[in-house]
Every structure is written in structure tokens, then in C-alpha cells.
Amino acid sequence: MPQYLAPLTDFEFLYNDWLDLNSHYLAINAEGMDSELALEVLNQGAKFAQDAVSPLNREGDEIGCKLIDGKVITPNGFASAYQEYIANGWNAMLGNPDFDGQDLPYSMAVPVHEMLNSANLSWRLTSMLTESAVLAVNKHATDKLKEQYLAKLISGEWTGTMNLTEPQAGTDLSLLSTKAIPQQDGSYAITGSKIFISSGDHDWTNNIVHLVLARLPDAPKGVKGISLFLVPKFILDDDNEPGEANTLSVGSIEKKMGLKGSPTCVMNYDSAKGWLIGDENQGLACMFTMMNDARFQVGMQGLGTCEASYQGALKYARERLQSRSPSGPKQTDAKADAILHQPDVRKMLLTQKAFTEGLRALSLLYAQQMDIEKFCKDYRQQQAQQIIAFLTPIFKGFATDIATEVCNLGIQIYGGHGYVREWGMEQLVRDTRIAQLYEGTNGIQAADLIGRKLTRDGGLMLNATVEMLSARINGMTNKKQLEQAQLLLHEWHQTSCQLMGLDNVDVAGAATDYLHYSAYVLLGILWLEMADAAKGSSNSLIKAGKMRTCEFYLKRILPRKDTHKSALLTSADDLMSIDDQEFDYI
Amino acid sequence: MPQYLAPLTDFEFLYNDWLDLNSHYLAINAEGMDSELALEVLNQGAKFAQDAVSPLNREGDEIGCKLIDGKVITPNGFASAYQEYIANGWNAMLGNPDFDGQDLPYSMAVPVHEMLNSANLSWRLTSMLTESAVLAVNKHATDKLKEQYLAKLISGEWTGTMNLTEPQAGTDLSLLSTKAIPQQDGSYAITGSKIFISSGDHDWTNNIVHLVLARLPDAPKGVKGISLFLVPKFILDDDNEPGEANTLSVGSIEKKMGLKGSPTCVMNYDSAKGWLIGDENQGLACMFTMMNDARFQVGMQGLGTCEASYQGALKYARERLQSRSPSGPKQTDAKADAILHQPDVRKMLLTQKAFTEGLRALSLLYAQQMDIEKFCKDYRQQQAQQIIAFLTPIFKGFATDIATEVCNLGIQIYGGHGYVREWGMEQLVRDTRIAQLYEGTNGIQAADLIGRKLTRDGGLMLNATVEMLSARINGMTNKKQLEQAQLLLHEWHQTSCQLMGLDNVDVAGAATDYLHYSAYVLLGILWLEMADAAKGSSNSLIKAGKMRTCEFYLKRILPRKDTHKSALLTSADDLMSIDDQEFDYI
Incomplete structure (x- = not known):
């Protein structure tokens, strides 16, 4: 590697x-x-x-x-x-x-x-x-819990986990059945089994802090009856140091496709001592403070693996000598040219590059909004919250779907060697594959985007995002690129508005196409902006590299948006009219 | 699983x-x-x-x-x-x-x-x-070699292998350096190292027959100086039974992403005894008799894994209860509906189904041509050879690219469980991934299609294929579907002819897009044909299932062709103009 x-x-x-x-x-x-x-x-x-x-x-x-x-x-x-x-x-x-x-x-x-x-x-x-x-x-959390746990979680002396999923309750948390029984000392006895708990146990720290969703005895049914609990691996003693072991255990660790260095645990809670975080029955909202951040971070995992795969593939394409360039020999002192000179290999590399650098720009745009949300206490804070809410499912869903594509291209550029473990390219495919699944599958991201974020309050989140982008691109200096960016933004806005009138079923059928459509447009706008900005760069590689990659993106990647657009503006009738039995003939 | x-x-x-x-x-x-x-x-x-x-x-x-x-x-x-x-x-x-x-x-x-x-x-x-x-x-092979080996290879008493790749010679076989020195007894001493040899050794049979590419001492440079040799694991004795061990050995077996039940060997030949197959320096042509068949069979691997993944995903989607259908509860006696009722899940399943059944039809169309080539000794034989030559890279490249997509959808439908090994869905992704790489990467398939098959003899192979399809669809009974199929065939033919005028570099840049474009059109034609044929079926599931899946394919999959079409009719300037140093900025 x-x-x-x-x-x-x-x-x-x-x-x-x-x-x-x-x-x-x-x-x-x-x-x-x-x-x-x-x-x-x-x-x-x-x-x-x-x-x-x-x-x-x-x-x-x-x-x-x-x-x-x-x-x-x-x-x-x-x-x-x-x-x-x-x-x-x-x-x-x-x-x-x-x-x-x-x-x-x-x-x-x-x-x-x-x-x-x-x-x-x-x-x-x-x-x-x-x-x-x-x-x-x-x-x-209460001040007491913060006093006990927060500094050590922030420093990393202790680590934290997220416990939502149960065997029968994944996407559908209303089916969650872990119980929390109030105890006389103000704590709760947590009993139940959670699956897919990343870092549920490890050998890094002397305590682990589990955030666990569970139901109080008198809780309403469904997602309105879920509360959040802090359940430490070791109960703190009077000095707030890890003391007695809590009654929780690791049932097993999963054998997975990848991410093998990360322990994915079945966690069994057997009247484990826990403390309420937030109000009773408000657990889902509290957990979503954690979840929304994790969703962005999972998108970052996609970006991270894109970069790693691109680096590996580019290095290999520069070193691997096979055949001659179709435009004539390039390395006449060698027996063959580097495969970098093959147009098809260049196309794969440029696809990796266009996505990686485009997603990086998007991650920084997102980070900028997170800064505003964190540091501004005026009207901008709310605007940033709206933009973040809108961009979260797009970034999580798209960056992770694309990472699977980009890392697979990394294998492809290596040829047969890409399939061999020691080269590391196939590990990236296996590792990044989980990111399309956890913290809400990408289907859930798409449903969240189109079903909740787009339509909420008459499109406030969309409008805030469009306004922010509009203001940004108005600063562009190249007229032609500015117009292209404006056109893309306008098309996206219009298409998004058209979707707001659809019924539930059509919305659900259009969800994934809308997420991908939005992301391709968004990256197009960011590439135009980057190409414009690069003109002023003193680094000649940046200047040319950004301009040409922008050209490549607009010509060869952006047209994908139209396939998604054509699908999302039609009804879901074709998806629903096929009878359940007609999916196979056995 | x-x-x-x-x-x-x-x-x-x-x-x-x-x-x-x-x-x-x-x-x-x-x-x-x-x-x-x-x-x-x-x-x-x-x-x-x-x-x-x-x-x-x-x-x-x-x-x-x-x-x-x-x-x-x-x-x-x-x-x-x-x-x-x-x-x-x-x-x-x-x-x-x-x-x-x-x-x-x-x-x-x-x-x-x-x-x-x-x-x-x-x-x-x-x-x-x-x-x-x-x-x-x-x-x-000579009659003598056939007498010795063929019956046992046909029965399977002995198995065969294909030895092309060397560490420095993969795609580019002109760099091949394994040597063959003629011996006095009419055999040759083969010396060299071959990599990625599937089933190079195993514990199934008492002999293994290696077909090995090597160079004679006086051979011309490049691919015109390669000969093919039959090199048995055990040299046959006078009764044509496996006798003395040949001087060949397994250097190591690769640790791979998947296909772990298949031993991928480094084979070392150390003056191993071999016999010439075909004429001297004609080895590549002889090996391509094997290779072309293997390419079709690798496409079949793609199809096979598509079906396996679809079966798994469909079963899970019918059984897994999470949330309610957006069109209202479907299983009111259960706590939730099967995820099959979610439009997004249906879309993923229909994508799997449309590709799997479409590729199956294509495989049988191909098999029909192989039958003609095998059994007809008249003008039809040559026509079939042309069609087979044209369809081979399309089937190999597309079926295996699509298998990676389809098997990844299989994981996605399982959610987190798809990432866990015991469910088998991720194994299909790992296993099928090799098919995009071996027997010529899919980039090589695309180059073969557009660079050799399309343009050879003024488009004879394309024309033979178009004529065959044209004759087939003329038998369709539904006028509207017939017209749609004719339109697709016409568009494909026209677009293909336009490509023949491109220069080397543009052709290389358009190759993969042309392969995918062709395959999407071809599957569209086959789906229209199948929908037409299904009208007469006495099986109501087939009747409805084929019709609705055709509708789905035309609406949601076929539009992908346009992205590829838009890319392939432009020049490769954007791919070539970026300087080698501008791919990164480190």
C-alpha cells in the first residue's frame, strides 16, 4: 500500500x-x-x-x-x-x-x-x-453528568458509543424494545441487546461511555417513547474514577466485509446502571444531536477513502509500464509507457480526482457553516442550521456512494494487482462499503432529504442553501463560469420546488435520484467556483489542474444529473404496480 | 446465505x-x-x-x-x-x-x-x-497431443489452466519473457514465472495441464514472437498415465479480496517439459481460442452472481419487517411492513431484476450464435463468428461491471446485515469483483470492442449483429414495442458508424462509454422483445413480471445510455490536455 x-x-x-x-x-x-x-x-x-x-x-x-x-x-x-x-x-x-x-x-x-x-x-x-x-x-446531559464525564470524553481519556440498533429494530426505531427501569437512587436499570455497536469494547481506555436508547415502563409506543441513557462500562466511584464493573457485556463481535480493525459488538445490558440524558421520552431528539454529527463524519469517511484510493491509483498509473500511448510513445527509453498515458486510465483517474476534490470542497463548505452555527449568535446561526440540516443527508449519502465507485476505480487501475490484498486497494473498497449503510442507510438519507428536509416549512432549508450558494458564486470573476454556475443553481432550485407537490409514494420513489441529482449539481457549482478561484493561484499545478478537472467534470460527470432528473420527475407507478409475487417466478 | x-x-x-x-x-x-x-x-x-x-x-x-x-x-x-x-x-x-x-x-x-x-x-x-x-x-494441438490429453480434459479427469501473465507483462503481452528451448526429443524446456494462475495447483485430480505462453530463442520481439505450450504437472508415461513430476512448482498463492476458494498461484517453470501447440510464434492466436471462450464465461460469472444476489435480496426484502409502506400499512397484523413495500427498495430490486434477466437473455442470444457457429457449416457460420466476436467484449465488460453494481445493491437492501459475512451478500461483491479484471480488464474489453471489433473490415461485425437483431425484432407482434426496438437499434447503428471516423486517441477515450452505451441499448432491445414474447406466456407471473420490468428498464435504466453517448461523441482532448504533473499537487 x-x-x-x-x-x-x-x-x-x-x-x-x-x-x-x-x-x-x-x-x-x-x-x-x-x-x-x-x-x-x-x-x-x-x-x-x-x-x-x-x-x-x-x-x-x-x-x-x-x-x-x-x-x-x-x-x-x-x-x-x-x-x-x-x-x-x-x-x-x-x-x-x-x-x-x-x-x-x-x-x-x-x-x-x-x-x-x-x-x-x-x-x-x-x-x-x-x-x-x-x-x-x-x-x-445534566450538569452532574457533564461534570463526571464530559472532560474525559473531550480529552479522549474515555470513549463514547452509540447504541440504537436491535436485531428487530434498525431503520425502524419504533420497534426498539430495550427497557429502562427507574431505580431509587435516580439511576435506571437498562436491559436489552444492541447490535452493530462500533467500539462497544476495546483495549484503549479505562472506561467506555455508552449512549443507549431504551424505553421507560410507562413510555408511549413508537418513537415517542424512547429515552436516552448514559451507561458506563465501569460505574464511577465517589472520586469519579472508574470503579465497579457495570452489568453489561460483549456478546460477540461481527465478522465483516471490512473495517476489521474496528470491533463491531453485540452489547448485552443486564440491568446495567444508566442515567437519563435529556428529558424522558425525548431520547431520539437527543440521540440525533449525536447522529447528525456522525452522519457528516461518515460522509468524511467516504471522502477520506476516495483520497487514499486516488493516491494509490495515481502512483501506480505513473509507475506501471504497459503498452504504448495511442498518441505515440511517451517513454522512449523504456519498453513501454506508463499506463497514465492511456486515455481510459486517465478518465478513471480524473473521475477519482474530480469527486475527491469536489467532495473536499463540499466538506469545507459544510465546515464553514458549522463554524457559523458554532460561533455566531445572530440570525446567521439559524441560517447555518438550516443549511447544515439540508446538506447533511446529501453529503453522507453522496460521498459514501461515490467512495464505493472511486475506490472500485482504484482497484480497476491496478488491474489484477488491485484484487490482491497486499496492495491495499481492495481494502479501501471493503472498508468504505460500510459508510453507505451505517448511521442510516443511504436510502434513509435520501428519504430524510426529500421527505423531511426539502419540504419542511415550505422549503426554508433549501432556500437558505440556495441563497448561500448564490451569494458565493456572485463573487466569481469569470463571466462564463459564473453564468454556468447560476444556471445550475437555478435548475436545481426549480427542480426541487417542483418536487414539493408530489404525494408520499412518488416522493419516496424519487428520493435517491433527488439526492444524487442534487449532489451532482452541487459539485458542478463548486467545481466552477474552484476553477474560477484557481485562476488567481500562484501554484501553476493548481491553476491548470483545477481548470482542467472542472472541464472534465462538466463534460463527463455532470451529465449524469440528467438521468436522475428524468427519473425523479416521473411518478412511482412503475415501482408500485408490479405485484409482490411478480418479482420472481419460482 | x-x-x-x-x-x-x-x-x-x-x-x-x-x-x-x-x-x-x-x-x-x-x-x-x-x-x-x-x-x-x-x-x-x-x-x-x-x-x-x-x-x-x-x-x-x-x-x-x-x-x-x-x-x-x-x-x-x-x-x-x-x-x-x-x-x-x-x-x-x-x-x-x-x-x-x-x-x-x-x-x-x-x-x-x-x-x-x-x-x-x-x-x-x-x-x-x-x-x-x-x-x-x-x-x-497435434493429433498426438490430442490423443494424450483431450479425452481426459473433456471428461474433467484432468484440469486445464491458462498461463499468460508475468509480473512485468499483464495487459501488454509483448513484454512476456518466459523462455522455451527446443529439446532433442521434440519437447521444449520452459523456464519462467507466471502470476495469477487460477487453479495452478489443487487437490482434485491426478494431473493438471498448463497452457503456457513463452518465447523461442530466435523468436521475433513483441507479440509476434510468442508460442503456446502444453506443460503437464506430471509428464505422461508410455501408457499416457501421469508419471514423473515435471519441473514446475507453485511459488505462492495470492491473498485476495474474494474468490478465496479458488487458488490463484504464482507458477514457476524451471526447464519444465512442454510441447508446442499450434505453429511457432502463433501462440497468441492459439491462446485466444481459449481466451475468447473464457471472456464469455467471465461474463457468465457476472450474470451468476447477479442472480445469487437478487435471490438473497428479494428473500430478505420479503421477510424483513421495518416501518410502514408510504402508501399505507400493508401487513396490518404485523408490527411493520416488509421492506419490499418501500419504493426505494423496490427500485433497487427492480434494478437487480432488470439487469439479471436482461443479461440472461443476452447470454442465451450469445449461446444461440455459438450453436450456429458450432453446428452450421454454411454462410451462417461466418456470420455467427462475426456476431460472437462483436458481442464478446460487450458481454464480458458489461455483465461484470453490472454485477458489481447489482451485488452492491444486494448488500444495500440488507442494510447493516449486508456487511456481515455470514449473510453472504458481501461475499458476492468480493467474489464477483475479479471478473472486471481477469481475462483482460474491462478497459481492455472496451478497447477491443471499439478499436478492433467495430472498425475491422468496415464494420462487418457490427453489421452482422445489427442484421441479426433486426431480423429478430421484426418478429415482434406489438407495434409500439417493435418501433421502440427499431429506433434503439437504428440509433445504436448510427452512433457506431459515427465512431469509425475518430482518430486513435479519441477512440481510446470513447471506448468504455461505447461499451456501456452499446450494452444499455442492447438490453433495451432484448427487454422489449421479452415483454412482447411474454404476452403469449401461460404463466401470469412471467406475463406481468416481464412487462413491468421492461417498463422499469426503459424508464429508469435505459436513460443512462445518453450520458455515455454524450461522452463518446466528443473528443478526448480533455483527457489528454491535463499534464501528467497536474493530477496532483504534492
Whole structure:
């Protein structure tokens, strides 16, 4: 597997020439923050990702996790890399300063997270979920619970998990049956079995904090009767140190397609001691503070694997000598030309590049809105919340669907070697595949986008997003590209509005096409913006690379939007009219 | 993993209502052959695939192959299932009757091969390659070699392998360096290392027959200096029984993404004794007798995994209860409806179904041409050869690209469970992924189609294919569907002709888009034909299922052709103008 190298030059371009980070920090009054500091953070993050995390990736896949005497053993080196990670404060980047967090902007942390995902998806997942858990505890837990748990979750001394799924309740949480019985001491006795719990146990820390959805005895049926509980692996003693073991255990760990360095646990709670987070029966809303962050982060996993696959494939395409270029020999002193000179290989590489850099821009646009939401206490905060809500399912669904495509192209460019494990390209396909499934399958993302986000309050979230984009592209200097971007934005807005009148069934049938359609348009706009911004770059590779990749995207990728558009504006009759028995003839 | 059930009803429909097998057998003078016999063969094949082969699939993936003391050990049960396979004559279905082959039509054998691929891709690969090797030996070897080897290869008592690839020579066989030195006894001493040799060793038979490409000492450079040799694992004694061990060995077996039940070997030849097949320096042409058959068979692997994934996903979608249908509750006595009632899930299932059944029809159309090529000694033979040559890269490239899409949808329908190995859905993704790579990557298939097949002799192969399809659709009874099919065929023909004028580089840039464009059109025509034929079916599920799936294909899948069409008619300038250094900025 090729050594991962963080794409620092692209980040620098995005910060300085595209996002204009300094103006952004001024606008949100982020004191002491500037592009120079941000790039220094990224430089340090790159070193850690490259030197400490990436080298563990390939072996971690081969070794996997083991469950021995009820305890999870993670692959060699994972725990010590994590100790280094938290010792250097990386886990605390975004945390609440009242609990020793660094309170940095998302625009600084998100690129570091991308790097960690590129370097080692399995290793990164534990800290990713902890960060998301921190948000739920920070927002919804009592002061006492925060006092006990928050600083240690922010530092990473303890990790957090998300416990939703049960064997009979995945997408449909109304079927959830784990019970919570109130105890005299104010705690609750949690009993039930949860599946697919990432990092449900591990050998990294001396405590693990589970956030668990369960039902109170008198709770209403369905999703309105679900409450959220904090259930530690070890109950805290009077000094708030891990004491007695809680009555919870790991039933088994899953044998998976990939992500083998990450333990996916069946968790059994047997009257385990837990404490309520948020109000009774408000558990789903509280958990969604964690879930929404995790959805964005899962999209980041998609982006991270795209970059890793592209790096590997590009390196191989430059080195692998086979046949001659159809435009005539390029390396006349060698027996053959590098396969980079084959138009079909270039097309695959440019597809990887266009998606990877496009998704990176989208992740930073998202991060910018997260900064605004975090630091602005005026009208902009609400606007940013609306934009974030709208972009979350698009980013999660699209970045992860595309990652499967991009990583498969990585295999394809390697030819037969791509299928062999030691080269690492197939691991990326196996690892990234989970991202289309967890934190809500991409079908659920699409349903969320079209069924809830698009139509809520007459399209407020869509309109906020369109306004934000409109303002951005108005700053473009090239008239032709500006007009192309405006046209795309207008088409997207119009098409979106047309969908609001559809009935439930048609909406459900159009959901995935709408998500993909939206994302292709969005990336088109971002590519036009990037090409425009790159004209001013002093880096000639950026200048040409961005311009030509934009051209490629518009010509060869963007037309895909029309297939989706044609499908989403028709009814779902064809999907519904086929009888259940007519799907097969056996 | 759900029990595999062969799609016998669909085959019956295709045989009787769509292909009109009896008329076909009459037309080619295939004595004693009729649809009744064919269905009986399929019935027996289905039993074997279901009962003997399918149950080995999941465990075979977990156990994998081992190399112990230089010998390959295959998973439990694989060898004995193979013994049953050859004892019952399955290996000899297509073989030359002069060497105890059954000389059956392809239209009978191809569906059985589909079933074996659905049941267990790893297990099937060994016999698949043997069948392809038989063709090369049958066509090009001396009478003496045929006498010694052919009957045992046809029966399956010995298996065959294909040795092309070397570490430095994959796609580009001109770089091949394995040497063949003539010996006084008329044999050759073969020395070199070959990689990616499927079933290079195993524990199924008492001999293995390697077909190996190598260079004679005085051979011209490049592909014109390659010869083909037959190199047995054990040299035959005077009774033509396996005697002395040849000087060849397994260097290692690859650790792969999937196909773990199939040993992929590094083969080292150390002055191994071999015999020339065909003329000196004509090895590539001889090997392509084997390769072309293998390419079609690899397409069949794609089809086989599509069916397996669809069966699993459909079963799960019918059983998994989550949420309610957006059109109102469907299973009011249950806590939730089956996910089959979700429009998005139906769309995924119909995508799987439309591709699987469409590719099955294409495979039988291809088999029909193979029958003509095999049994007709008049002008029709050449026509069939042209059609086969044109369809081979389309079928190989498209069926295997689509299999990756279809099998990934299978995972997606299972949600998180799709990522867990025991359910078998992710194994199909891992197993089928190789099919896009071996026997020529799909980029090579596309280059072959557009660069050699399309333009050769002014488009003879295209024209033969168009004429055959034109004659077929003229038999359709529904006027509207007939017109739609004619329109598609006309568009395809026109677009193809437009491409013939392009220069080398543009052709190379358009190759993959042309392959996909052609396949989407072709499947559209076949779906229209099937819908037309289904009107006369006495099976109401077939009647409705085919009609509605055709409607779905035309509405939601066929529009993809336009994205490819828009890309292939433009120049490759955008691919070539980006400088090699501008692909990244590091």
C-alpha cells in the first residue's frame, strides 16, 4: 500500500484562494484564528496521520479484532497510536472550553479528520464516535453528568458509543424494545441487546461511555417513547474514577466485509446502571444531536477513502509500464509507457480526482457553516442550521456512494494487482462499503432529504442553501463560469420546488435520484467556483489542474444529473404496480 | 446465505416463448435436440448446483485455500463435489464426440454454467478454465497431443489452466519473457514465472495441464514472437498415465479480496517439459481460442452472481419487517411492513431484476450464435463468428461491471446485515469483483470492442449483429414495442458508424462509454422483445413480471445510455490536455 501523503497543497488552495478563510474568521469573530494557524494545525495533523496512523492500516485489516474472555483486543499498535492522539490534544480540537476543549473552528478540524480517515478508517472510527457523543452529552446531559464525564470524553481519556440498533429494530426505531427501569437512587436499570455497536469494547481506555436508547415502563409506543441513557462500562466511584464493573457485556463481535480493525459488538445490558440524558421520552431528539454529527463524519469517511484510493491509483498509473500511448510513445527509453498515458486510465483517474476534490470542497463548505452555527449568535446561526440540516443527508449519502465507485476505480487501475490484498486497494473498497449503510442507510438519507428536509416549512432549508450558494458564486470573476454556475443553481432550485407537490409514494420513489441529482449539481457549482478561484493561484499545478478537472467534470460527470432528473420527475407507478409475487417466478 | 434456487421458470420462458429453441434446433440441424431435453438437462443441473455446489460456498470463503509443502489444499468438500460433477458427465457437455464429449449445444450448457456460477464462483472456476483449454487443444494441438490429453480434459479427469501473465507483462503481452528451448526429443524446456494462475495447483485430480505462453530463442520481439505450450504437472508415461513430476512448482498463492476458494498461484517453470501447440510464434492466436471462450464465461460469472444476489435480496426484502409502506400499512397484523413495500427498495430490486434477466437473455442470444457457429457449416457460420466476436467484449465488460453494481445493491437492501459475512451478500461483491479484471480488464474489453471489433473490415461485425437483431425484432407482434426496438437499434447503428471516423486517441477515450452505451441499448432491445414474447406466456407471473420490468428498464435504466453517448461523441482532448504533473499537487 502506498504511503499516504496528506493533500496539504489542495487544502492551502481551498483555504486561501477558494474559501477565503481569513475573511471567514473575521466574519464570525473567531479571535486568534487565521489561515496560517489553520495550515499549521493541518501540517501537524498530516504528520500524525502519515506517521502514526497510516502504517497500522494494512496489518490492522489482516489481524482484525478478537474477543478473548469477553474482552476486545484491537490490532497491534492501535492503542498506542490512540494514546499519542489524545496526549497531543487531537481529540479535544472541537470540545467545549469549559471542559478543557480547544473550541477550534470546524474548518480546522475537518481536514484533519479527512486525513485520519484516509490513513486508517478502522482506527479513526472510535474517536469519531466519541466526538459525536460529546455533542449529545454537552447539549442534553445534566450538569452532574457533564461534570463526571464530559472532560474525559473531550480529552479522549474515555470513549463514547452509540447504541440504537436491535436485531428487530434498525431503520425502524419504533420497534426498539430495550427497557429502562427507574431505580431509587435516580439511576435506571437498562436491559436489552444492541447490535452493530462500533467500539462497544476495546483495549484503549479505562472506561467506555455508552449512549443507549431504551424505553421507560410507562413510555408511549413508537418513537415517542424512547429515552436516552448514559451507561458506563465501569460505574464511577465517589472520586469519579472508574470503579465497579457495570452489568453489561460483549456478546460477540461481527465478522465483516471490512473495517476489521474496528470491533463491531453485540452489547448485552443486564440491568446495567444508566442515567437519563435529556428529558424522558425525548431520547431520539437527543440521540440525533449525536447522529447528525456522525452522519457528516461518515460522509468524511467516504471522502477520506476516495483520497487514499486516488493516491494509490495515481502512483501506480505513473509507475506501471504497459503498452504504448495511442498518441505515440511517451517513454522512449523504456519498453513501454506508463499506463497514465492511456486515455481510459486517465478518465478513471480524473473521475477519482474530480469527486475527491469536489467532495473536499463540499466538506469545507459544510465546515464553514458549522463554524457559523458554532460561533455566531445572530440570525446567521439559524441560517447555518438550516443549511447544515439540508446538506447533511446529501453529503453522507453522496460521498459514501461515490467512495464505493472511486475506490472500485482504484482497484480497476491496478488491474489484477488491485484484487490482491497486499496492495491495499481492495481494502479501501471493503472498508468504505460500510459508510453507505451505517448511521442510516443511504436510502434513509435520501428519504430524510426529500421527505423531511426539502419540504419542511415550505422549503426554508433549501432556500437558505440556495441563497448561500448564490451569494458565493456572485463573487466569481469569470463571466462564463459564473453564468454556468447560476444556471445550475437555478435548475436545481426549480427542480426541487417542483418536487414539493408530489404525494408520499412518488416522493419516496424519487428520493435517491433527488439526492444524487442534487449532489451532482452541487459539485458542478463548486467545481466552477474552484476553477474560477484557481485562476488567481500562484501554484501553476493548481491553476491548470483545477481548470482542467472542472472541464472534465462538466463534460463527463455532470451529465449524469440528467438521468436522475428524468427519473425523479416521473411518478412511482412503475415501482408500485408490479405485484409482490411478480418479482420472481419460482 | 439463502439457499440458491435455479431460475428454471425464467429459462423455460426464454427457451419456449422468447428464443423458440425448437425452431432454432431445427434450423441448425441439431438432431435429437429439443426444448424438452434442454429443460431436463437444466433440471438436473439445477439439482447439482443447488445441492452439491451451493452449500460449499460460504464455508469455502472462510476456509480459503492453503499451500502446504508446495501443494494446494482447497476447501472441504470442493474435491468431492468435483468428482461428482465429472462422474455425471457435466464437464463433457460441450466436448468433441471423437474424444468422448457429448457435443451438446451451447444453449443447453450455458444455463447450467450460470447456475454453477450463482452457486459457487470459486468452485466453478476450475472447470470453466478447463472447458476453455479444451477448445485450444482441440483446435490447435497435434493429433498426438490430442490423443494424450483431450479425452481426459473433456471428461474433467484432468484440469486445464491458462498461463499468460508475468509480473512485468499483464495487459501488454509483448513484454512476456518466459523462455522455451527446443529439446532433442521434440519437447521444449520452459523456464519462467507466471502470476495469477487460477487453479495452478489443487487437490482434485491426478494431473493438471498448463497452457503456457513463452518465447523461442530466435523468436521475433513483441507479440509476434510468442508460442503456446502444453506443460503437464506430471509428464505422461508410455501408457499416457501421469508419471514423473515435471519441473514446475507453485511459488505462492495470492491473498485476495474474494474468490478465496479458488487458488490463484504464482507458477514457476524451471526447464519444465512442454510441447508446442499450434505453429511457432502463433501462440497468441492459439491462446485466444481459449481466451475468447473464457471472456464469455467471465461474463457468465457476472450474470451468476447477479442472480445469487437478487435471490438473497428479494428473500430478505420479503421477510424483513421495518416501518410502514408510504402508501399505507400493508401487513396490518404485523408490527411493520416488509421492506419490499418501500419504493426505494423496490427500485433497487427492480434494478437487480432488470439487469439479471436482461443479461440472461443476452447470454442465451450469445449461446444461440455459438450453436450456429458450432453446428452450421454454411454462410451462417461466418456470420455467427462475426456476431460472437462483436458481442464478446460487450458481454464480458458489461455483465461484470453490472454485477458489481447489482451485488452492491444486494448488500444495500440488507442494510447493516449486508456487511456481515455470514449473510453472504458481501461475499458476492468480493467474489464477483475479479471478473472486471481477469481475462483482460474491462478497459481492455472496451478497447477491443471499439478499436478492433467495430472498425475491422468496415464494420462487418457490427453489421452482422445489427442484421441479426433486426431480423429478430421484426418478429415482434406489438407495434409500439417493435418501433421502440427499431429506433434503439437504428440509433445504436448510427452512433457506431459515427465512431469509425475518430482518430486513435479519441477512440481510446470513447471506448468504455461505447461499451456501456452499446450494452444499455442492447438490453433495451432484448427487454422489449421479452415483454412482447411474454404476452403469449401461460404463466401470469412471467406475463406481468416481464412487462413491468421492461417498463422499469426503459424508464429508469435505459436513460443512462445518453450520458455515455454524450461522452463518446466528443473528443478526448480533455483527457489528454491535463499534464501528467497536474493530477496532483504534492
